[in-house]
Amino acid sequence: MVKNFNIxxxxxxxxxxxxxxxxxxxxxxxxxxxxxHDNFEQLKDVLAxxxxxxxxxDFKRVIRTELHFLYFQxxxxxxxxxxxxxxxxxxxxxxxxFSNDKNTAFYSDNYKRIAExxxxxxxxxxEIKTDEGSNExxxxxxxxxxxxxxxxxxxxxxWETNLENIKDLLLIFSRDFKDRGEYNAYKHSLRxxxxxxxxxxGISGGKMHSLGSSEDCIVFLEEQKKMIDGKMISTEKVxxxxxPFDFQRDYDLCILIYTMIKNIICTxxxxxxxxxxxxxxxxxxxxxxxxxxxxxxxTGIIKSSFTV
Numbered sequence: 001m002v003k004n005f006n007i008x009x010x011x012x013x014x015x016x017x018x019x020x021x022x023x024x025x026x027x028x029x030x031x032x033x034x035x036x037h038d039n040f041e042q043l044k045d046v047l048a049x050x051x052x053x054x055x056x057x058d059f060k061r062v063i064r065t066e067l068h069f070l071y072f073q074x075x076x077x078x079x080x081x082x083x084x085x086x087x088x089x090x091x092x093x094x095x096x097x098f099s100n101d102k103n104t105a106f107y108s109d110n111y112k113r114i115a116e117x118x119x120x121x122x123x124x125x126x127e128i129k130t131d132e133g134s135n136e137x138x139x140x141x142x143x144x145x146x147x148x149x150x151x152x153x154x155x156x157x158x159w160e161t162n163l164e165n166i167k168d169l170l171l172i173f174s175r176d177f178k179d180r181g182e183y184n185a186y187k188h189s190l191r192x193x194x195x196x197x198x199x200x201x202g203i204s205g206g207k208m209h210s211l212g213s214s215e216d217c218i219v220f221l222e223e224q225k226k227m228i229d230g231k232m233i234s235t236e237k238v239x240x241x242x243x244p245f246d247f248q249r250d251y252d253l254c255i256l257i258y259t260m261i262k263n264i265i266c267t268x269x270x271x272x273x274x275x276x277x278x279x280x281x282x283x284x285x286x287x288x289x290x291x292x293x294x295x296x297x298x299t300g301i302i303k304s305s306f307t308v
Contacts, residue, residue, distance in 0.1 A: 003104050005094065014090040018269040023262035026074060030254045033070065037063040037247075064216055064247045065186075065194050071250045072183040074257040075173045076110075081264055082123065082170075083108050085145050089268055117174040124167050142166060146260060150267035150283065158287050168291035169256060179303070182243050185220035192220040197244050197301065212300020214244035224307070239305040246297040253295065259284035 007013060036043055040060055048054045084095035087106065098106040117123075123145065127138040130149055142163050154162060177183075185192040197217035224237040263284050270276045 001103065003101070005104075007094075010090045013093060015273060017093040018265065018272055021265055021269075023258065023265050026077075026254070026258045026261060029070060030067070030251065030258065033063050033067045034251050037067075061194055061216065064245075064250075065218075067247065067254065068216070068218075068245045068250050069183060069186045071254050071257075072177060072180055072186075074254055074261075075177045076114075078173065078257050078261055079114050079177075080110055081261060082145055083110055083113060085264065089148075089272065092268075114174050115178045117171060119167070119171070123170075146263045146267070147283075148264075148267035148271055150271055152283065152285070154285060154287070158285075162285050162287045165286040165289050165291055166260075169260075169286070169289075169295070172291065172295045173253070173257070181222045181241060182218040182220055185218070185222075192218050194218055197242060197299075212244075214246065214299040214301065216247065217242050217244040219243075221308070222305075224305075238308050240308045241303065241305040243303045244297075244299040244301050246299055249295065249297050256286075256289075256294070 036047060037060055040047070040056065040063075044054075044056060044059070048059065080096055080099060081092075084092055084099060084106075087095045091106070095106045095108075098104040099108045099110060101107055123141055126141040128141050128144045129136050129138050130144065131137075140163060143159070146166060182192060194216055196213070196215050198213040219240065219242050222239055222241055224235040224239050225232045226235055227233075266281050267283070270279065270281060
């Protein structure tokens with residue numbers, strides 16, 4: 001039986017959410033970590049206050065690790081908001097709140113939707129009809145999600161590039177989130193450790209060829225599974241997995257996700273709240289962005305697993 005919520009004043013609830021929700025929360029968390037790390041020598045006396053003894057390298061490693069897992073949290077948040085926008089804008093707060101409740105109209109199996117995202121997914125292929133002046137026009141759903149009906153000055157060619165770059169980024173975020181074993185190890189019992197990693201192979205003449213290296217590598221245990229008849233089945237074996245990460249990449253992608261979330265919220269906020277009509281905010285576009293360049297990790301190694 002589907003629950004039917006009785007909201008006293010949905011319009012008032014909508015305005016409260018858009019008026020009060022602060023996308024800059026994400027920016028402040030990002031910069032708190034990035035600036036603490038990059039300026040550690042100047043800040044360490046304050047950061048380590050009330051501790052008896054600290055190891056500087058370990059302290060900075062914790063900061064990098066926190067930013068890495070903030071990236072996963074922000075990816076999840078971004079997709080939760082994207083999938084929730086299929087509802088009436090007035091319902092966004094409700095849709096986010098009850099997205100995991102199967103007994104409501106807001107239920108969405110978001111983990112599955114993120115994992116199955118591809119170029120044919122509805123957010124990339126569908127259009128939505130909206131009013132533009134006195135005319136009803138069809139716009140790409142992806143444009144409506146990130147820009148709503150807020151006016152922009154992009155040309156048709158720029159719009160095409162902009163939306164293509166957004167699509168590429170979302171597919172990369174989806175791929176990263178789908179392989180989130182270390183994020184689960186972080187959320188549940190902090191069952192991992194972070195250490196430097198360097199991998200090489202021997203070549204002719206006794207020389208070694210470097211496959212890559214990283215000052216950060218999350219090491220965790222996970223169950224080995226294999227696909228049988230379309231289902232993931234346990235092999236009853238356990239792997240020790242080592243997954244390096246790139247601190248700069250995490251920072252860059254967190255900033256991109258922040259701008260995407262801010263676009264979604266603020267284009268609606270500045271359209272729906274009368275007191276903001278006629279005012280501007282820094283609307284982001286992704287026309288000049290190279291998704292491949294910004295998302296390619298510099299570690300040279302992606303992941304390695306060994307049976308234990």
